[in-house]
Amino acid sequence: MNTVAISRGSSGTGLFPRSSWSPGKKDASRMHEFGIAYDIYATARKAALERGAKDVKEVHVEFGEMAMVSPEQVSFLYEALVEDDSLMKGSHLSWSVVPPQTRCSCGYEGSERFVCPQCGRFPELIKGREVIVTHMEVEVDDE
Ligand SMILES: [Zn+2]
Numbered sequence: 537m538n539t540v541a542i543s544r545g546s547s548g549t550g551l552f553p554r555s556s557w558s559p560g561k562k563d564a565s566r567m568h569e570f571g572i573a574y575d576i577y578a579t580a581r582k583a584a585l586e587r588g589a590k591d592v593k594e595v596h597v598e599f600g601e602m603a604m605v606s607p608e609q610v611s612f613l614y615e616a617l618v619e620d621d622s623l624m625k626g627s628h629l630s631w632s633v634v635p636p637q638t639r640c641s642c643g644y645e646g647s648e649r650f651v652c653p654q655c656g657r658f659p660e661l662i663k664g665r666e667v668i669v670t671h672m673e674v675e676v677d678d679e
Pocket of ligand 1: 655656
C-alpha cells in the first residue's frame with residue numbers, strides 16, 4: 537500500500553486573495569444561486585455518466601416555492617457552467633415551481649403557509665424548500 541503525501545507547498549499565501557473578497561448581501565445571494573446551479577450540474581452529470589450518456593439535452597428541475605431562489609438566475613448560471621463540459625455542453629435547464637406543502641398539528645394538510653384554515657395555528661412546512669433534479673433527457677449509444 538502506497539501512501540502519497542499531497543502538499544500545497546509552502547511558498548505562497550496568494551491562492552485565495554482574501555482582501556479582494558468581501559461579499560455584500562447581493563453577492564451572498566448570488567453565491568447561493570451559484571451553489572444550487574453547481575449542485576444541479578454535478579447531480580445531472582453523475583446521473584448522465586451512470587447511464588452511459590453521450591450527450592445531455594435537457595435537465596428538469598423542480599424548485600420549491602419556498603426555496604427562495606430565482607429559477608431564471610439558476611438556469612443562467614447552469615448554462616454558463618456547462619459551457620466548459622463536453623458531456624453537458626448545450627444542455628438546457630427547464631424547471632417548474634412547486635407550491636409549498638404544510639401540515640398542522642390538528643391534522644390539516646395543504647398549502648396554507650401562515651394560518652391553518654381549520655384551527656388558526658401556524659402550520660409546519662413539510663415540503664417546498666427543495667430544489668430537485670426530477671428528470672433529464674440524454675442521448676446514449678444504442679448497441
Ligand atoms: Zn390546524
